[in-house]
Amino acid sequence: MESKLEKKEFNITVYTENQVGLLSRIAIIFSRRKLNIESLNTSPSEVESIHRFNIVINETEEVVRKVARQLEKQVEVLKVYYNTNEDVIWQELALYKVPTEIIAEHVSVERLLREYGARAVVIRKDYTVFETTGHREETDALVVVLQQYGLIEFVRSARVAIIKASDGFHTKLKQFENREPGEPAAENEYLNNGDKVFTM
Amino acid sequence: MQQKDALLMSSEEETATTVEQLKGSEILLNGLIAEGVDTIFGYPGGAIMPIYDALYDYQDRLKHILVRHEQGATHAAQGYARTSGKVGVVFATSGPGATNLITGLADAQIDSTPMVCITGQVFAHLLGTDAFQETDVINITTPVTKWNYQVTDASEIAEVLAKAFHIAKTGRPGPVLIDITKNAQIQLTAYHGYKKCNHIRSYRPTPIVRNSYIEQAAALINEAKKPFILFGQGVLLGNAEQEFKAFVEKTGIPAAWTILGAGAIPTDHPLNVGMLGMHGNYGPNVLTNECDVLIAIGMRFDDRVTGRLDKYAKQAKVIHLDIDPAEIDKNVKAHVPVWGDCKETLPLLTALVKENKHEEWLAKFNNYSKEEFAQCIDAEINPQSGELTMGEVINQLNQLTNGDAIIVTDVGQHQMVACRYAKFNHTRSNITSGGLGTMGFALPAAIGAKFGAPEKTVVAVIGDGGFQMTLQELGTIMQSGIDVKIMILNNQFLGMVRQWQELFHDRRYSFVDITSPDFVALAKSYYIDGKKISERAELKDALKTMLDHKGSYLLEVMVTKENNVFPMVPQGCSVSEIRLK
Numbered sequence: 001m002e003s004k005l006e007k008k009e010f011n012i013t014v015y016t017e018n019q020v021g022l023l024s025r026i027a028i029i030f031s032r033r034k035l036n037i038e039s040l041n042t043s044p045s046e047v048e049s050i051h052r053f054n055i056v057i058n059e060t061e062e063v064v065r066k067v068a069r070q071l072e073k074q075v076e077v078l079k080v081y082y083n084t085n086e087d088v089i090w091q092e093l094a095l096y097k098v099p100t101e102i103i104a105e106h107v108s109v110e111r112l113l114r115e116y117g118a119r120a121v122v123i124r125k126d127y128t129v130f131e132t133t134g135h136r137e138e139t140d141a142l143v144v145v146l147q148q149y150g151l152i153e154f155v156r157s158a159r160v161a162i163i164k165a166s167d168g169f170h171t172k173l174k175q176f177e178n179r180e181p182g183e184p185a186a187e188n189e190y191l192n193n194g195d196k197v198f199t200m
Numbered sequence: 201m202q203q204k205d206a207l208l209m210s211s212e213e214e215t216a217t218t219v220e221q222l223k224g225s226e227i228l229l230n231g232l233i234a235e236g237v238d239t240i241f242g243y244p245g246g247a248i249m250p251i252y253d254a255l256y257d258y259q260d261r262l263k264h265i266l267v268r269h270e271q272g273a274t275h276a277a278q279g280y281a282r283t284s285g286k287v288g289v290v291f292a293t294s295g296p297g298a299t300n301l302i303t304g305l306a307d308a309q310i311d312s313t314p315m316v317c318i319t320g321q322v323f324a325h326l327l328g329t330d331a332f333q334e335t336d337v338i339n340i341t342t343p344v345t346k347w348n349y350q351v352t353d354a355s356e357i358a359e360v361l362a363k364a365f366h367i368a369k370t371g372r373p374g375p376v377l378i379d380i381t382k383n384a385q386i387q388l389t390a391y392h393g394y395k396k397c398n399h400i401r402s403y404r405p406t407p408i409v410r411n412s413y414i415e416q417a418a419a420l421i422n423e424a425k426k427p428f429i430l431f432g433q434g435v436l437l438g439n440a441e442q443e444f445k446a447f448v449e450k451t452g453i454p455a456a457w458t459i460l461g462a463g464a465i466p467t468d469h470p471l472n473v474g475m476l477g478m479h480g481n482y483g484p485n486v487l488t489n490e491c492d493v494l495i496a497i498g499m500r501f502d503d504r505v506t507g508r509l510d511k512y513a514k515q516a517k518v519i520h521l522d523i524d525p526a527e528i529d530k531n532v533k534a535h536v537p538v539w540g541d542c543k544e545t546l547p548l549l550t551a552l553v554k555e556n557k558h559e560e561w562l563a564k565f566n567n568y569s570k571e572e573f574a575q576c577i578d579a580e581i582n583p584q585s586g587e588l589t590m591g592e593v594i595n596q597l598n599q600l601t602n603g604d605a606i607i608v609t610d611v612g613q614h615q616m617v618a619c620r621y622a623k624f625n626h627t628r629s630n631i632t633s634g635g636l637g638t639m640g641f642a643l644p645a646a647i648g649a650k651f652g653a654p655e656k657t658v659v660a661v662i663g664d665g666g667f668q669m670t671l672q673e674l675g676t677i678m679q680s681g682i683d684v685k686i687m688i689l690n691n692q693f694l695g696m697v698r699q700w701q702e703l704f705h706d707r708r709y710s711f712v713d714i715t716s717p718d719f720v721a722l723a724k725s726y727y728i729d730g731k732k733i734s735e736r737a738e739l740k741d742a743l744k745t746m747l748d749h750k751g752s753y754l755l756e757v758m759v760t761k762e763n764n765v766f767p768m769v770p771q772g773c774s775v776s777e778i779r780l781k
């Protein structure tokens with residue numbers, strides 16, 4: 001059993017309002033503890049008007065839990081979860097730009113496609129762009145291969161992760177509503193202008 | 201026309217006939233009045249001029265105190281909030297006006313003081329262009345505010361202000377900043393009246409209390425042989441003094457305070473066993489490591505309170521009552537986390553605990569107290585010869601005020617001495633900068649404290665160093681005519697730093713020797729009366745003169761130069777390793 005004091009990758013999922021300035025409010029909770037954010041992705045969530053951050057850090061559970069609570073107490077943050085890699089399905093997307101002539105000369109495109117699950121996104125006379133999605137090790141492995149063939153440009157996206165055990169946020173919100181009934185949220189439409197104004 | 205009806209009308213009709221058109225600045229001031237604000241501490245400038253222009257017509261309803269530096273406005277607002285329990289309000293202009301707020305915001309953030317700061321900002325179309333006096337206030341203040349928001353359109357102002365007040369004062373209180381671009385202040389917009397905010401969907405200030413934890417806590421308390429209560433500012437912030445007293449008295453458990461919790465029950469209450477922490481009392485520190493159940497109520501186990509954490513109350517089961525889940529398990533692991541507003545959780549707990557007395561255990565505290573008195577307190581408050589000590593000044597002050605005054609302290613040795621020896625019969629009467637330890641806090645905070653509690657005597661206890669950090673606020677005192685008593689305890693040193701240099705840096709006094717102007721003459725130049733004394737024989741009369749004086753007064757007391765504050769838990773040591781000398 002891994003200890004709470006052992007550092008490992010944690011996937012932090014943050015459900016928030018979509019507001020200007022929130023990104024920096026979230027980021028400083030990590031930077032003030034001098035924690036490095038390995039990966040950060042923001043996107044819409046399954047609930048309309050609610051935003052979702054996926055943040056990856058390499059830390060002990062003890063610290064991650066404290067950070068999660070400090071994140072959750074920010075006014076515009078609805079809910080924070082943290083999970084180990086085993087608890088989530090995660091993917092990163094990578095793009096590779098290589099000179100078409102070299103590729104054509106030295107390697108068969110088909111072999112690459114098969115071995116690394118890569119897909120050609122663009123094939124031009126001067127260059128070809130491949131795409132893969134997968135775990136870090138997988139996308140990294142292809143970099144090593146393509147380096148030999150004149151890799152021009154490489155970029156990898158932030159991680160997106162789905163929590164295996166999660167029923168989604170709709171359910172969670174309902175639970176909150178039941179557990180913590182509040183005033184009907186008719187006021188402050190300007191600030192709470194989501195479609196479904198719910199209380200928690 | 202009724203507000204409700206106005207809202208139901210179509211927008212064309214609205215603009216055509218009925219709905220009032222107001223400027224953003226007027227909407228702001230109406231909102232402040234609706235929130236019950238009576239006093240604003242501020243300083244004008246270019247980007248906030250439209251608001252000041254509107255204020256000109258609101259002087260009968262809103263009192264504005266012109267400070268001498270925006271930092272002073274924040275501390276005054278803090279003092280006001282701490283004594284009145286209301287939200288402190290600050291106005292400042294953009295750029296340098298706004299950056300001058302940072303220290304006060306940081307102080308209010310760490311000490312959970314409810315405050316709403318309004319800053320002016322350059323026109324919205326100039327944002328990001330390095331316009332004159334433009335500074336990115338939102339990003340600069342993000343780490344030191346509970347919430348902040350930039351308004352660029354007048355139609356946002358009412359809702360944002362309502363939200364700001366709601367956030368500042370609910371849950372764990374804190375400072376909020378609203379930055380309003382100049383165009384939004386000037387802009388005319390439809391005004392539908394001001395509606396207070398009582399709900400934000402992503403913000404749950406008052407957690408639901410889980411009864412299982414209350415039951416577990418009560419069971420632990422009922423079984424305990426040596427239970428010990430630590431109480432902090434949360435009791436004051438929750439207005440739970442009565443509930444707290446009922447709990448303490450029913451359980452008969454000895455209770456000790458953090459400096460921000462002082463006064464939640466009177467100093468002389470038989471179950472009040474004294475102050476916790478680095479310069480706290482002997483018994484509470486030593487017995488922290490002997491109790492079997494530790495009940496922390498509205499306190500956050502600050503490192504000045506706990507000393508070395510791995511040797512802190514390891515033998516005890518810990519019950520932590522706190523409203524902020526991020527505080528639970530942050531520094532000290534709680535066996536029973538009673539998450540909630542202590543105003544709500546304390547009565548639930550009181551209902552389940554047995555009436556009890558812990559006489560033997562309480563006697564232990566009293567024995568330590570006797571030892572502490574003999575070994576360090578007596579010499580500090582009753583010296584028979586030599587120069588005056590800070591402790592005897594505070595002790596004498598107690599006798600004259602009967603513990604009914606509000607004591608505002610700055611930061612340093614005099615702060616610790618005042619917290620240790622001043623008597624607090626009432627809640628909200630120890631106003632000090634705890635978490636940030638901001639020198640320069642006391643003078644402006646005392647001004648605000650008096651506005652917040654006009655019927656009280658307010659005494660600011662300040663060091664010779666700290667006074668020189670915000671002494672320009674003497675001008676605010678002069679102009680507003682407010683009555684605060686200023687007591688400078690002059691040891692001719694940055695005493696607290698000198699003490700550490702003496703004890704931990706081989707007496708290498710590196711830049712702690714500070715000279716002072718003629719403080720009394722300085723006060724007089726602001727038309728404030730004053731006196732300087734250095735003799736024991738003069739002390740009582742001088743204090744009486746100060747307290748009886750009509751209006752503000754400055755008393756400078758020359759005290760012994762190289763006194764140290766004891767007891768002391770040296771840095772890196774356990775609370776039970778507290779030194780008496």
Ligand SMILES: Cc1cc2nc3c(=O)[nH]c(=O)nc-3n(C[C@H](O)[C@H](O)[C@H](O)COP(=O)(O)OP(=O)(O)OC[C@H]3O[C@@H](n4cnc5c(N)ncnc54)[C@H](O)[C@@H]3O)c2cc1C
Pocket residue numbers: 310311312371372373431432433434435437438439457458459460461475476477478479480497498499500501502504505521522523524527540541542543611612616633634635636637638696
């Ligand atoms: C030079 C210097 C020396 C110092 N030495 C000492 C010392 O010896 N002893 C000492 O005690 N302090 C000392 N301090 C102060 C110390 O740094 C902390 O500021 C102080 O201990 C904090 O007290 P607190 O935890 O009660 O208050 P806060 O920091 O205000 O914390 C309040 C807690 O109560 C919670 N709360 C708020 N509202 C509620 C509610 N309604 N219900 C339940 N919980 C609530 C909050 O979430 C928070 O956890 C010193 C400061 C300085 C500058």
Ligand SMILES: Cc1ncc(C[n+]2csc(CCOP(=O)(O)OP(=O)(O)O)c2C)c(N)n1
Pocket residue numbers: 610611612613614615637638639640662663664665666667689691693694695696697
């Ligand atoms: C703004 C600020 N700067 C520096 C410090 C560090 N500091 C803490 S106590 C102290 C000495 C205070 O001296 P004085 O005001 O004379 O009070 P004394 O300790 O002598 O009573 C200093 C410099 C501080 N707390 N705040």
Ligand SMILES: [Mg+2]
Pocket residue numbers: 663664665689690691692693694695
């Ligand atoms: Mg001094």
